[in-house]
Amino acid sequence: MQWHSCTSQTRSYATSTPARIFLSHSTNPYWNLAYEDWLFRKTPADQHILLLYRNAPCIVIGRNQNPWNEINLSRLRQLRIPLVRRRSGGGTVYHDLGNTNYCLFMPRASFDRRQGAELVSSALNALDVPTRVNERHDIVCESFKVSGSAFKLINARAYHHGTMLLRSDLTSLRGLLKAERPSLKTKGVGSVSSSVRNLSEWNAEIGHESFVRAVAERYAKAEDIELAITEITEQDMMAEEFVSDNRAELLSWAWVWGQTPEFTIDLSHQFDFGSLSIRITSKHALITAFDVEQSTLSSAILSQVEALGQAMIGNRYDSASDLTKESHATNDQIRSIVQWLSKVM
Numbered sequence: 001m002q003w004h005s006c007t008s009q010t011r012s013y014a015t016s017t018p019a020r021i022f023l024s025h026s027t028n029p030y031w032n033l034a035y036e037d038w039l040f041r042k043t044p045a046d047q048h049i050l051l052l053y054r055n056a057p058c059i060v061i062g063r064n065q066n067p068w069n070e071i072n073l074s075r076l077r078q079l080r081i082p083l084v085r086r087r088s089g090g091g092t093v094y095h096d097l098g099n100t101n102y103c104l105f106m107p108r109a110s111f112d113r114r115q116g117a118e119l120v121s122s123a124l125n126a127l128d129v130p131t132r133v134n135e136r137h138d139i140v141c142e143s144f145k146v147s148g149s150a151f152k153l154i155n156a157r158a159y160h161h162g163t164m165l166l167r168s169d170l171t172s173l174r175g176l177l178k179a180e181r182p183s184l185k186t187k188g189v190g191s192v193s194s195s196v197r198n199l200s201e202w203n204a205e206i207g208h209e210s211f212v213r214a215v216a217e218r219y220a221k222a223e224d225i226e227l228a229i230t231e232i233t234e235q236d237m238m239a240e241e242f243v244s245d246n247r248a249e250l251l252s253w254a255w256v257w258g259q260t261p262e263f264t265i266d267l268s269h270q271f272d273f274g275s276l277s278i279r280i281t282s283k284h285a286l287i288t289a290f291d292v293e294q295s296t297l298s299s300a301i302l303s304q305v306e307a308l309g310q311a312m313i314g315n316r317y318d319s320a321s322d323l324t325k326e327s328h329a330t331n332d333q334i335r336s337i338v339q340w341l342s343k344v345m
């Protein structure tokens with residue numbers, strides 16, 4: 001048995017498996033997240049690992065979040081940016097090649113919510129960027145958020161992963177994330193919106209390579225290992241059946257949308273011909289109820305609205321707008337209601 005001592009932390013522990021550092025060359029979020037989960041579940045429980053990766057533009061939501069509450073979905077579709085649901089909790093973040101992610105794996109017994117962020121922040125301080133870790137365990141620079149963190153703990157294992165805004169497209173970031181909709185009630189987790197900045201504002205030279213190098217060096221020192229980075233390609237990932245299966249699950253509708261916690265949405269509108277308030281309930285992203293709460297519509301129109309609502313039950317919430325568009329409404333009033341619904345749902 002070997003003892004690893006930490007030079008920069010107070011932690012000291014016994015391990016039989018030396019710490020390792022991996023750098024992914026894939027920029028595909030599904031492969032990277034699947035590989036991250038493989039490292040979490042399939043490496044020895046006592047092993048400390050650092051994984052670094054970055055993704056092509058995508059939005060990554062937390063395991064228990066509601067995409068309709070977090071994202072400007074029409075903009076996401078317009079920009080053809082994928083929506084990815086990760087396995088850890090926490091909020092919604094934007095990724096692109098200007099954002100590098102780190103993931104620190106460890107035995108649960110050595111897990112500490114702050115330590116990982118402190119390590120990354122001290123690596124940045126060595127690059128002359130004045131970062132610090134705030135009370136939410138986010139890394140901030142002055143008062144601006146530059147990194148967000150999430151954690152996962154299962155049995156004897158834990159990880160802490162985080163983003164790092166080096167030179168991301170902040171206009172896309174802001175345009176794709178949206179304020180929560182007060183009319184949508186959910187048991188899911190809401191994001192905590194912050195003012196974000198890129199680290200390039202403090203260090204014009206900083207980029208993926210220099211960040212990777214600085215964090216890897218700091219980690220090697222803390223773990224008392226030689227600095228050796230194992231580079232991983234998509235081919236390496238594909239060779240592991242667990243990773244391929246995991247990636248397929250991350251791509252599935254059942255995971256991306258179907259994991260959405262139950263929610264209700266209250267929608268009201270004043271039309272020229274009367275008012276309508278409805279409540280739609282959704283479970284596993286399927287419509288489970290459509291209730292008219294209040295209406296001053298004529299009884300003929302109201303019964304058509306109710307029939308439309310009944311037809312929507314059992315359908316995916318994300319296909320409801322198509323369904324309403326497809327309804328062959330011959331009546332102008334119904335057509336207006338259908339158009340309104342397809343816009344606001």
Ligand SMILES: Nc1ncnc2c1ncn2[C@@H]1O[C@H](COP(=O)(O)OP(=O)(O)OP(=O)(O)O)[C@@H](O)[C@H]1O
Binds near residue numbers: 095138173192193196
């Ligand atoms: N790549 C990013 N890095 C840092 N902050 C971001 C990024 N993208 C978006 N943000 C900001 O972070 C907010 C979400 O923060 P929240 O604390 O809810 O999630 P998080 O737990 O930090 O996310 P993660 O777990 O992925 O790090 C967004 O509303 C936005 O203001």
